[in-house]
Structures are given as structure tokens and as C-alpha cells.
Amino acid sequence: MSPTLDQMRESQRALEQPLFSGLPGDIEVSFEFFPPKNDKMAETLWQSIETLAPLGPRFVSVTYGAGGTTRERTHQQVVRINQETGIPAAAHLTCVEATRDEVDAIARHYWESGVRHIVALRGDAPDGKSAYTPHPGGYENAADLIAGLNAIAPFEISVAAYPETHPDSPDAQADLDNLKRKFDAGATRAITQFFFDPECFFRFRDQAAAAGIHGEIVPGIMPVMSFASVQRMSGLCGTAIPDWMEGLFDGLDERPAARQLVSATIAAEMCRRLYAGGVRQFHFYTLNRAELSYAICHMLGLRPKDN
Numbered sequence: 001m002s003p004t005l006d007q008m009r010e011s012q013r014a015l016e017q018p019l020f021s022g023l024p025g026d027i028e029v030s031f032e033f034f035p036p037k038n039d040k041m042a043e044t045l046w047q048s049i050e051t052l053a054p055l056g057p058r059f060v061s062v063t064y065g066a067g068g069t070t071r072e073r074t075h076q077q078v079v080r081i082n083q084e085t086g087i088p089a090a091a092h093l094t095c096v097e098a099t100r101d102e103v104d105a106i107a108r109h110y111w112e113s114g115v116r117h118i119v120a121l122r123g124d125a126p127d128g129k130s131a132y133t134p135h136p137g138g139y140e141n142a143a144d145l146i147a148g149l150n151a152i153a154p155f156e157i158s159v160a161a162y163p164e165t166h167p168d169s170p171d172a173q174a175d176l177d178n179l180k181r182k183f184d185a186g187a188t189r190a191i192t193q194f195f196f197d198p199e200c201f202f203r204f205r206d207q208a209a210a211a212g213i214h215g216e217i218v219p220g221i222m223p224v225m226s227f228a229s230v231q232r233m234s235g236l237c238g239t240a241i242p243d244w245m246e247g248l249f250d251g252l253d254e255r256p257a258a259r260q261l262v263s264a265t266i267a268a269e270m271c272r273r274l275y276a277g278g279v280r281q282f283h284f285y286t287l288n289r290a291e292l293s294y295a296i297c298h299m300l301g302l303r304p305k306d307n
Contacts, residue, residue, distance in 0.1 A: 019272055023301030027275070029055060030191075030218070030283045031293060034063045035073035044288055045077070051290035053085055054304035055297055058281075061119050061158070064092035071106070079113045090158060091115055093149075094123025095139040096132070100148060103139060107152050117156040120145045120187070132168065143178070146185040159183075161190035161217055163204035167238045176211045183215045190215065191283045193237050194222030196245065196266075198273040219274055222285045223292035224249065224263040264292050268299040275300060 031052055036042040049060065062077045074091055081089035091110050093103065107118065122142040124132060139145040142159055149155050159182045162175055169175035179190060195201060201219050208217060224230050227249040234241050248266065252259040271282060282300075284293040 019269065020299045020301075023275070025301030025303055026280060027297070027300055027302055028058050028281045029293075029297055029302065030058045030281075031060045032063065032220075032283065032285050033060060033077070033288050035077050036288070037073075041288070048286060048288055048290035049081065049085060049087075051294055052286070053087055054306055055294070055302055056305040057087055059088040059090050059117055061090040061092060061117075064094055064121075064123075075106075075109070075113075078110070078115055082114050088117055089115060090117035090119050090156075092119040092121060093145070094121045095134065095141065095145050096123035097135055097138075099135060099137040100139055101137075103145065104148060104152060107149055107155070111153045111155070117158070118149055119158045119160075119191075120149060120182075121160055141178075143181040143185040146182055146187055150186045156188045157186060159187045159190050161192045161204070161208075162238070163192050163195050163200045164238050164240060167236070172207070173211075176207060176213070179208065180211055180213050183213055187215060190217045192217065192220045193239060194220045194233075194285060195239055196242055196270065197240070198270055198277065200240075201274060201279075202277055216281065218281045218283045219279060220283045220285060221267055221271060221293075221296070223267045223296065224259075225287050225289060225292070227252075227259075260292060264295045264299075267292065268296045271296055271300055 033045055033048070036045045052060075060081060062074050062081070064071065064074045078089045078091040081087055093106060093110075095103065098106075110118065120142055122132065122145070134140045139148055146157055146159070149157060159179075161179050162169070165172045165175045166178075169178065182190070192201065192204070205217055222230065222233075224245075227246070231241060233239070245266070248262055249259065252262065271279075274282070282297075284296070286293050
């Protein structure tokens, strides 16, 4: 029986050069962590930092809980990373549940501690509240916060971008207008919310350029640690999950090692497609685990800087 046209095309793909062969390792990466809640989690965090540090990240960032719930722990970790690793560390800072004076004091404290990079975010509504509202006397939004930070010191400032539109935005154009306001206020770069379709990022990048946004837009990559967790997070931030992903993770809840292999394969292939589209900077949401992000970077040709 003669092969069909589809079978012949699939055979050709299978015989072509391996997807990750020959990559020169010319990418730049950054990693996001969250502040640990206890000593055991702190040990895991620092093991992850030590694992990823040899890859020479541009920076690492540490998240910040709504309403300042992790304020002190965020500050401790950012300062420690700066002092002990030599990696530039960025502190997340939000407008939620704080006055301008309180936020400004935090920013000055960071500058005095040697922190030169802030991830400036509006922030989400605190637990128990259905929608974000500015704090009386506080910064209204991220663009307002960026202007305030620039009035304090010449921070490097990263901001958030949403390829699939922020859930609070009325439409995609309003969301792009908001991103442009953040760049106009002095943002250095935008890091996107995680997504699972490279074409989604490329469309967003083109739309941003058409809207007059010419700053750096870095794709945020979320390797899947738990499919159920990704489903929950995607529902909160408006990220679409392709139908095929559920099938690939089906049956792996009790097989974490197999799940990691599947997750690394999916994320690395997406990054490879982004690379083919000209992307050279990647930001990884590590969830304080190094293995998946390290494997993906390795497949993209990145090697430890001390080799």
C-alpha cells in the first residue's frame, strides 16, 4: 500500500535535522522565584538559584504578595541574591494596599540596599475582594507607579504584558494602550504572562509594534509542574490552554518524573519555535524549581558560563 501524502510529509519531518541541533546558545535568560515560607522552602529556593546561576542570567526576580503579604521576605531574598550571587536581582513591587509614601519608602529602601531593578506591577485585588481598586492616597496603576519610581532613582524597570489580554481590560486595544503608557512612563522592558502558543506571542509582538511600542518584550515561559495548577492559574490570568495539552498530561499525576519529561519537551519545543521567530530573550517562571528551566535552556544551546 502506497503511503499517503500526510504520511510522506510526516516521514520528511522525522528525517530532517534534529530540532535542537546546532543552536549557538546565543539566548539571554532570566528567572522568577517567589519568597519561601519556611526553612525547607528556602533551602529549595537556594538550591534552584545555585543550579541556574552558572547559566549567567541577566537577572532574577522575586515576587511580591498582594497587599505586601511577603514584603519582608521578598526584600530579604532580593538583597541576599544581590550580595551572595552577583546576579542582578529584581524586586516585584505593586500598588495594592499601600499609600504612595509607603511604596516610595520601600523603593528607597531597595535602592539603599543596592537593588537597582524593580518589576513594577499594578497588582491583583487582595484575597476576599472581587476587583482591584486603588488605595486611597496610593498609586493608581503601574504607569503611575513607574513615574513615581523614576522620580526616586534611575531604576531599571520591568513591567507585565498580556498577549491574551489582561482579564480586567475591556479589550485588546485598551490593554495595548495601557502597555504603551507604561513604556512612555519609563519602563525598560515588558515580560509577558505565560502562554502556550508561539503564534500568540508573535501576533502580540506585531500588534505592540503597530501601536507604537518599541521597547523590549520578553516572552514569559511557564514549564508545567502540575497540569491542575496551570489550569487554575490560566483561569485567573486569561491564558488559553490548547486542547492537546490535557491529553499529553493525562495519567501523569502520580508519575512526576514522566510529567517533567513531557513538560520539558513541550516548553522546549515552544521556545525553539520562538527562537526561530527571532526571540533571543526568555523569562522563566520557575516556581522555585530549577530542573525544567535548566533543561530547556540546555536544549536551546545555553551552557554554564564557567565552562
